[in-house]
Amino acid sequence: MKPVKAALTGLLAIVAALAAGHLVAAFVGLSASPYLAVGNAAIDLTPSWLKDFAVTAFGTYDKAVLLTGMALVLAGIGVAAGLASRNSATPGSVVAVVLGLVGIAAVLTRPDVGQLALLAPIASIAAGLWVFRRLHRQTEEDGSRRDFLVTAGLAVAAGVAGQLLGNRTDVEGSRRAIGDLTPKTKAPEIPVGADFVKDGTPSFITSGDDFYRIDTALSVPRIRAEEWALRVHGMVERPMVLTFEEIRSRDLVEETITLTCVSNEVGGPYISNANFVGIRIGDVLREAGVKAGADQLFSTSDDGFTAGSPLDHVLERGLIAIGMNGQPLPAEHGFPARLVVPGLYGYVSATKWVTDLNVTTFAKEQGYWIPRGWAARAPIKTMSRIDRPRRMGKVQGRTVVAGTAWAQPKGVAKVEVRADGGPWQEAQLGADVSDSTWRMWRIEMDLRPGSHTVECRATDKTGYTQDQARLDPVPDGATGWHSVTFTVE
Numbered sequence: 001m002k003p004v005k006a007a008l009t010g011l012l013a014i015v016a017a018l019a020a021g022h023l024v025a026a027f028v029g030l031s032a033s034p035y036l037a038v039g040n041a042a043i044d045l046t047p048s049w050l051k052d053f054a055v056t057a058f059g060t061y062d063k064a065v066l067l068t069g070m071a072l073v074l075a076g077i078g079v080a081a082g083l084a085s086r087n088s089a090t091p092g093s094v095v096a097v098v099l100g101l102v103g104i105a106a107v108l109t110r111p112d113v114g115q116l117a118l119l120a121p122i123a124s125i126a127a128g129l130w131v132f133r134r135l136h137r138q139t140e141e142d143g144s145r146r147d148f149l150v151t152a153g154l155a156v157a158a159g160v161a162g163q164l165l166g167n168r169t170d171v172e173g174s175r176r177a178i179g180d181l182t183p184k185t186k187a188p189e190i191p192v193g194a195d196f197v198k199d200g201t202p203s204f205i206t207s208g209d210d211f212y213r214i215d216t217a218l219s220v221p222r223i224r225a226e227e228w229a230l231r232v233h234g235m236v237e238r239p240m241v242l243t244f245e246e247i248r249s250r251d252l253v254e255e256t257i258t259l260t261c262v263s264n265e266v267g268g269p270y271i272s273n274a275n276f277v278g279i280r281i282g283d284v285l286r287e288a289g290v291k292a293g294a295d296q297l298f299s300t301s302d303d304g305f306t307a308g309s310p311l312d313h314v315l316e317r318g319l320i321a322i323g324m325n326g327q328p329l330p331a332e333h334g335f336p337a338r339l340v341v342p343g344l345y346g347y348v349s350a351t352k353w354v355t356d357l358n359v360t361t362f363a364k365e366q367g368y369w370i371p372r373g374w375a376a377r378a379p380i381k382t383m384s385r386i387d388r389p390r391r392m393g394k395v396q397g398r399t400v401v402a403g404t405a406w407a408q409p410k411g412v413a414k415v416e417v418r419a420d421g422g423p424w425q426e427a428q429l430g431a432d433v434s435d436s437t438w439r440m441w442r443i444e445m446d447l448r449p450g451s452h453t454v455e456c457r458a459t460d461k462t463g464y465t466q467d468q469a470r471l472d473p474v475p476d477g478a479t480g481w482h483s484v485t486f487t488v489e
């Protein structure tokens with residue numbers, strides 16, 4: 001067989017296998033798609049150092065990079081298997097079966113699929129073998145180019161159909177049916193002067209589209225509110241199950257809360273602020289009756305992600321949120337419901353698509369990130385960030401330095417700024433909205449033309465000033481003063 005034909009045979013067999021698996025997965029749960037399952041399993045198995053590197057190098061594009069990398073590796077395997085099968089179909093068939101077994105193993109690691117999920121990788125093996133052997137035989141008989149094209153077309157169609165059908169759950173319809181969420185207790189109006197957008201700070205409230213996003217799963221769980229329920233169990237007197245309607249018909253509260261990610265480097269972007277609408281976890285757990293000895297609320301997502309939060313902290317301030325900025329939660333931010341706990345980093349508190357609350361102990365359960373090197377207890381650290389001037393930016397005229405500071409749930413009392421290691425100067429603070437939110441700041445500085453470096457540091461309402469020592473995000477959040485170098489013209 002000609003090398004090009006041989007290579008194409010292997011490549012097409014792989015594409016067909018993945019597409020068939022993806023199509024079947026549309027009916028048994030998209031996370032059963034061998035391609036996604038292998039990707040998700042790889043994410044779960046990735047050692048922390050590699051994951052940290054990926055986040056540093058690619059930011060939130062890390063998943064696109066992973067999926068592209070997998071596609072290239074698989075294409076390479078397909079081509080190699082095809083070339084190795086120029087004289088006999090056996091090598092390619094063996095590769096198809098081995099890859100299929102990898103797919104089965106990956107699907108078995110997925111927490112969010114049922115037993116039927118295995119049908120997807122099985123379909124992949126069948127399609128891969130069938131296409132490979134068929135095209136292989138055809139080329140030997142000098143089969144037509146048409147067969148290759150038809151196979152390629154069918155495979156692409158199956159893959160696209162799988163993607164469309166797999167996402168057919170009408171989440172947007174479910175969100176629309178819920179409509180606006182009107183809390184009984186509204187969050188206080190955001191006063192004028194809470195931010196300094198003109199000077200370069202973020203706007204005080206972050207819109208859903210601009211809100212930062214951190215997910216371990218490759219595809220966003222798609223759940224309709226009508227089909228969702230939250231189980232409350234573990235060390236409680238009266239286990240309960242809450243439906244969306246039951247939550248909605250309770251007295252809803254609204255709170256402005258700033259979410260913060262532990263992976264944020266000093267000066268990093270993973271922080272956003274919204275008006276969250278929901279009910280207090282404390283009310284629910286008091287109804288359920290927490291038993292003595294429990295110290296952890298262990299929450300589980302539909303996608304298998306888990307987080308463990310200190311129970312006392314959650315009882316005091318945690319929300320089961322069903323809305324964000326007046327609307328039902330966006331799908332990417334946890335629709336139908338998520339947890340939000342001011343003062344704890346997201347990985348130990350903010351479970352999206354939450355379906356299970358287990359009242360337990362830290363000794364008994366570990367959240368997703370804990371065996372991966374992150375701390376089990378992670379209160380948010382007092383921090384500040386310079387947003388303007390930008391790094392290596394140019395400033396004309398008077399220098400205005402502006403940024404944001406946060407110390408949930410203590411609140412920010414003071415932000416100081418200094419230029420070129422000089423004396424600290426106190427910045428003007430934005431209106432004090434809530435101790436659970438960030439606080440914007442600005443300061444005008446008299447700087448001569450030339451290069452300058454400014455630094456900032458925040459002091460919270462307990463009187464604690466943010467640490468100067470530079471620490472990495474692992475294991476419980478970065479510390480250090482953010483500094484920015486720029487030129488005054």
Ligand SMILES: Nc1nc2c(c(=O)[nH]1)N[C@H]1C(S)=C(S)[C@@H](COP(=O)(O)O)O[C@H]1N2
Pocket residue numbers: 211212213214215216217259260261262301302303305332333334345346347349350351352353
């Ligand atoms: N199901 C699920 N919930 C999750 C995560 C996740 O990966 N999966 N990431 C957590 C982390 S690390 C953070 S910082 C916040 C981010 O919430 P956001 O994506 O709405 O900004 O969600 C938390 N909840």
Ligand SMILES: [Mo]
Pocket residue numbers: 214260261262263345346347
């Ligand atoms: Mo995070």
